[in-house]
Amino acid sequence: MSYGTLKDITVSYDGKNNILENLNLEIGKGELLSLLGPSGCGKTTTLRVIAGLMPVSGGTFTLDGTDMTKVPVHARSFGVVFQSYALFPHQSVHDNIAFGLKLRKVSASEIEEKVHKMADLCGISEFLDRLPRNLSGGQRQRVALARALVIEPKLLLLDEPLSNLDAQLRIQMRTTIKRIQRELGITTIFVTHDQEECFSISDRVAVMDKGKIVQCDTPEAIFHHPTNEMVARFVGFRNFAPAETYRKLGARQVPDGLCCSRPASFSIIKETGSALQGKIEVRSYLGNSYQYEVGTEAGVFSVSSSCEPPLSVGDKVGVSIAGEDVVSFGA
Amino acid sequence: MIVPWGKPMRRSLYVAFLIVPIVLVVVFLLIPLVLSILPTFTKPNGGWLKYKTFFTDPFTRTIFFRSLRLSLITTLICVALGLPTSYYVSQLGANRKRILNSLILFPLLTNAVVRGFAWISILGKNGLLNQALLSLHLISSPKQMLYTEGAIVVGSVYLFLPTMISTLTPVMERIGSETIEAAYTLGARPLTTFFRIVVPLSFSGVLVASVMVFAGTISAYTTPTLLGGNKNMMLSTLLYQQSNTLSNWDAASLIAFIMILCSVGVMKIFNLLADRLDKRG
Amino acid sequence: MYHHRLLRSIAIITLAFLFVPLFLIVLTSFNSTDTISLPLEGFSLAWFSKVFASRSLMGSLKTSMLLGIFAASLGLVIGLFAAIALNKRKGKFSSFLLSLFLSPSLIPGIVIGYVLFRMLVVLLEIPLTTAMLLGHLLVVLPYTVRILSAGIRECDVSIEEAARTLGCTPVQAFVKVVLPDLQPAVLSAFMLAFINSFNNIPVSMYLKAPGMNTLPYAMMNYIEYTYDPTVSALSVMLMALTLVFMVLSDLLAAHGENRRNS
Numbered sequence: 001m002s003y004g005t006l007k008d009i010t011v012s013y014d015g016k017n018n019i020l021e022n023l024n025l026e027i028g029k030g031e032l033l034s035l036l037g038p039s040g041c042g043k044t045t046t047l048r049v050i051a052g053l054m055p056v057s058g059g060t061f062t063l064d065g066t067d068m069t070k071v072p073v074h075a076r077s078f079g080v081v082f083q084s085y086a087l088f089p090h091q092s093v094h095d096n097i098a099f100g101l102k103l104r105k106v107s108a109s110e111i112e113e114k115v116h117k118m119a120d121l122c123g124i125s126e127f128l129d130r131l132p133r134n135l136s137g138g139q140r141q142r143v144a145l146a147r148a149l150v151i152e153p154k155l156l157l158l159d160e161p162l163s164n165l166d167a168q169l170r171i172q173m174r175t176t177i178k179r180i181q182r183e184l185g186i187t188t189i190f191v192t193h194d195q196e197e198c199f200s201i202s203d204r205v206a207v208m209d210k211g212k213i214v215q216c217d218t219p220e221a222i223f224h225h226p227t228n229e230m231v232a233r234f235v236g237f238r239n240f241a242p243a244e245t246y247r248k249l250g251a252r253q254v255p256d257g258l259c260c261s262r263p264a265s266f267s268i269i270k271e272t273g274s275a276l277q278g279k280i281e282v283r284s285y286l287g288n289s290y291q292y293e294v295g296t297e298a299g300v301f302s303v304s305s306s307c308e309p310p311l312s313v314g315d316k317v318g319v320s321i322a323g324e325d326v327v328s329f330g331a
Numbered sequence: 332m333i334v335p336w337g338k339p340m341r342r343s344l345y346v347a348f349l350i351v352p353i354v355l356v357v358v359f360l361l362i363p364l365v366l367s368i369l370p371t372f373t374k375p376n377g378g379w380l381k382y383k384t385f386f387t388d389p390f391t392r393t394i395f396f397r398s399l400r401l402s403l404i405t406t407l408i409c410v411a412l413g414l415p416t417s418y419y420v421s422q423l424g425a426n427r428k429r430i431l432n433s434l435i436l437f438p439l440l441t442n443a444v445v446r447g448f449a450w451i452s453i454l455g456k457n458g459l460l461n462q463a464l465l466s467l468h469l470i471s472s473p474k475q476m477l478y479t480e481g482a483i484v485v486g487s488v489y490l491f492l493p494t495m496i497s498t499l500t501p502v503m504e505r506i507g508s509e510t511i512e513a514a515y516t517l518g519a520r521p522l523t524t525f526f527r528i529v530v531p532l533s534f535s536g537v538l539v540a541s542v543m544v545f546a547g548t549i550s551a552y553t554t555p556t557l558l559g560g561n562k563n564m565m566l567s568t569l570l571y572q573q574s575n576t577l578s579n580w581d582a583a584s585l586i587a588f589i590m591i592l593c594s595v596g597v598m599k600i601f602n603l604l605a606d607r608l609d610k611r612g
Numbered sequence: 613m614y615h616h617r618l619l620r621s622i623a624i625i626t627l628a629f630l631f632v633p634l635f636l637i638v639l640t641s642f643n644s645t646d647t648i649s650l651p652l653e654g655f656s657l658a659w660f661s662k663v664f665a666s667r668s669l670m671g672s673l674k675t676s677m678l679l680g681i682f683a684a685s686l687g688l689v690i691g692l693f694a695a696i697a698l699n700k701r702k703g704k705f706s707s708f709l710l711s712l713f714l715s716p717s718l719i720p721g722i723v724i725g726y727v728l729f730r731m732l733v734v735l736l737e738i739p740l741t742t743a744m745l746l747g748h749l750l751v752v753l754p755y756t757v758r759i760l761s762a763g764i765r766e767c768d769v770s771i772e773e774a775a776r777t778l779g780c781t782p783v784q785a786f787v788k789v790v791l792p793d794l795q796p797a798v799l800s801a802f803m804l805a806f807i808n809s810f811n812n813i814p815v816s817m818y819l820k821a822p823g824m825n826t827l828p829y830a831m832m833n834y835i836e837y838t839y840d841p842t843v844s845a846l847s848v849m850l851m852a853l854t855l856v857f858m859v860l861s862d863l864l865a866a867h868g869e870n871r872r873n874s
Contacts, residue, residue: 051516052515052516053512053515053516073512073515074515074517074518074519075518076516077518078516079516080512082509082512082513083509086509086510086513087510088513088514088528088532089510089532090531099514099517099519100517100518103517103518103523104518147517148517151517339700339701339702340697340700340701342701344697345700345701348693348694348696348697349693349694349697349698351690351694352691352693352694352713352753353712355690355746355749355750356712356713356715356716356750356753357712359728359732359746359750360716360719360724360750361715362731363728363730363731363732364719364723366731367726367730367731412622412629415620415622416622416623416626416627418623419619419620419624431627433858433862434631436858437634437851437854437855437858438634440807440811440854440857440858441634441811441847441850441854442810442811442813442827442850443811443813443828444813444835445634445847446633448637448831448835448847449634449636449637449847450633451835452636452637452640452648452844453636455839457649458648459636459640459648459649459650462649462650463650489629492626492629492630493630496626521616521619522616522618522619525616525619546718549720550721550722550723552721552813552814552817553813553814553828553832557832567720567814570722570723570726571722571726571817574729575729580730583726583730587727590720590722590723591719591720591723594719594720595718598718
């Protein structure tokens with residue numbers, strides 16, 4: 001039973017070019033659903049449609065049985081965390097968080113209680129009196145989160161909240177977000193272009209490309225069984241080639257059509273034997289392993305391996321792959 | 332902050348480049364200014380007495396307070412009209428915004444006589460406004476609108492609105508659309524957002540622009556003369572009358588000094604306040 | 613992004629308030645009768661020809677134009693050297709000098725006019741023409757110094773240094789490399805200087821001579837004695853010129869930006 005539904009959503013700036021076209025999405029209650037894709041794919045637009053910040057030229061958005069399509073932004077009561085955090089520069093952290101509550105005519109004592117509780121949850125209690133400009137990026141992010149959550153919204157919408165943070169902080173913060181989301185049980189939609197970040201915390205992922213949802217499933221399903229080329233590339237598949245090529249590599253039962261595989265799935269051996277013959281053309285060091293570009297009569301393949309001793313450029317090798325490691329997209 | 336660009340210039344060249352403008356400003360403006368004004372303090376029956384007379388004589392007193400009053404009213408009206416307008420312009424799409432910005436600056440490039448004349452032809456006894464009101468039978472005889480204090484305010488507002496709007500629009504843009512959207516998502520309606528977020532964040536810009544409008548209005552000559560006439564003199568009109576028509580140098584210098592105090596003084600006070608506010612963070 | 617109805621109405625009314633009076637002048641300038649009224653009784657260009665026929669208006673136009681070009685050019689050169697000096701050598705006095713050069717814009721125009729008149733003309737008996745030019749230079753200086761100083765600050769020092777390493781003397785490097793880079797600032801400074809000199813009233817009022825009037829002053833005189841659409845027509849012509857100016861400077865600015873970015 002879905003909690004929220006986007007049905008046939010079409011968004012266009014000028015009536016001619018559609019940013020989103022007949023987009024359909026189901027949102028489950030309490031889940032963390034991510035919108036993942038390269039820049040320009042329409043993920044932020046979709047989020048803004050849900051938030052009410054982007055008008056639609058067609059389609060409906062329903063939440064918990066109510067049609068929200070025509071409801072104005074300020075009446076939707078969704079918590080939104082913007083990429084730039086958008087904290088009010090002239091107000092303290094405390095007042096920023098309290099802003100939404102004050103508008104809802106909550107009593108002063110209740111405001112204090114809720115603000116402090118949320119600040120504790122987000123780990124920013126010691127900054128309540130500070131102004132946004134005296135906070136670090138990570139601290140500002142947590143204030144933005146607290147501000148959005150304190151109004152007890154029905155949906156939490158996050159627009160690339162971690163992209164302005166450094167790598168280590170990003171990993172720390174995504175865990176914090178996941179923990180808070182779990183604890184509050186709040187339905188969350190998370191927009192990102194970072195596949196690893198997305199897969200680590202999401203219950204489901206909607207991969208988007210050019211204004212359309214290309215695949216919507218759990219991270220595991222997408223990782224192992226991408227349903228098209230774009231998604232496959234996104235999750236790390238390489239070596240796109242027709243089925244015949246893969247049969248030569250030893251995957252005999254692969255169905256017809258375009259196939260791909262992960263560089264790590266290959267077997268690479270110095271002696272030849274039954275594998276396909278090839279020669280190493282380029283070698284790159286990846287830290288844990290080496291990535292070899294192997295030229296064969298069937299094409300060049302990216303193969304990664306941590307075999308010891310490492311192979312060298314010019315070595316004659318044999319490559320093969322098992323059928324179950326090949327993903328095929330059918331004819 | 333002046334940061335040197337490339338290798339520092341030779342001292343002699345530096346001086347040579349600067350000597351002409353320095354002479355221009357110091358010898359031909361500042362020294363004459365001081366020479367004109369100093370006597371108002373040092374001359375035998377000059378000094379504080381003359382200033383006291385200025386403020387007690389009903390004629391000059393009225394003019395002084397009128398100048399202050401009308402400049403203040405003009406500034407307040409410009410703020411009240413300029414805030415919503417600059418906010419509106421700042422939220423428009425790039426193309427429309429660019430065209431509007433240029434159009435708003437356009438009146439600033441026409442001279443004050445053209446702008447004053449526009450209002451003369453609108454507000455005069457035979458002016459367009461009276462014509463329209465008469466033909467609509469809203470009034471029975473032409474109303475006196477020109478040569479009133481109201482006309483001066485209208486003309487001054489007209490003169491300085493573009494300055495207010497064009498100073499505030501970049502300030503509004505710097506607020507950023509995401510900050511405003513954040514307020515909406517938290518439940519604030521557009522009007523609430525305007526008063527709780529936009530106005531406080533544009534406050535410093537409003538102050539800067541207000542100082543410019545106030546100083547400009549109190550210094551202006553053409554607009555109050557054309558639209559206020561001799562019955563509603565301001566400090567600038569009085570200054571011209573005393574110096575040109577009456578050759579009353581002492582009186583004129585006195586007025587000049589008071590005018591400088593009013594306009595430059597306001598700016599300096601504002602700068603000091605701004606520094607104080609900045610330090611407090 | 614949506615608006616509150618009241619705020620948007622205020623904005624639109626304010627914008628209308630700015631444009632309608634000028635628009636009305638344009639309309640009334642075409643009237644066939646000698647009244648400034650609407651609706652027009654007939655369409656006529658008579659007032660435009662009357663402007664050209666008026667000796668006082670045309671004479672003052674010529675004076676204002678010459679004065680403007682002269683003051684803007686001279687002010688540009690002085691301002692350019694000042695801006696270069698201020699930016700090429702950081703002294704204790706640099707900010708003080710900058711304030712000094714910008715000070716004429718802080719002093720009420722009518723006070724400047726009065727002081728120049730009293731001290732230079734009456735006391736020192738400097739000829740009016742010279743005093744007028746000095747007055748306009750003072751009016752123009754803040755604009756040229758400010759704009760050129762900003763333009764120089766935005767210049768990339770490395771292109772000048774590159775020219776020097778390729779063999780240019782400092783002067784050559786400046787002329788061949790920096791000046792072209794400054795082109796948009798120079799043009800902008802010249803135009804703003806010209807416009808502020810042309811439109812100036814307080815200084816010109818004091819320093820005018822018989823037979824040497826500036827246009828705004830001649831217009832003010834004309835209004836005092838005659839109330840007919842002649843001044844409307846002249847205003848329309850001036851507005852048209854201003855419009856041309858604006859479009860030109862926009863195009864040149866865009867062109868300059870393109871050259872800089874490519």
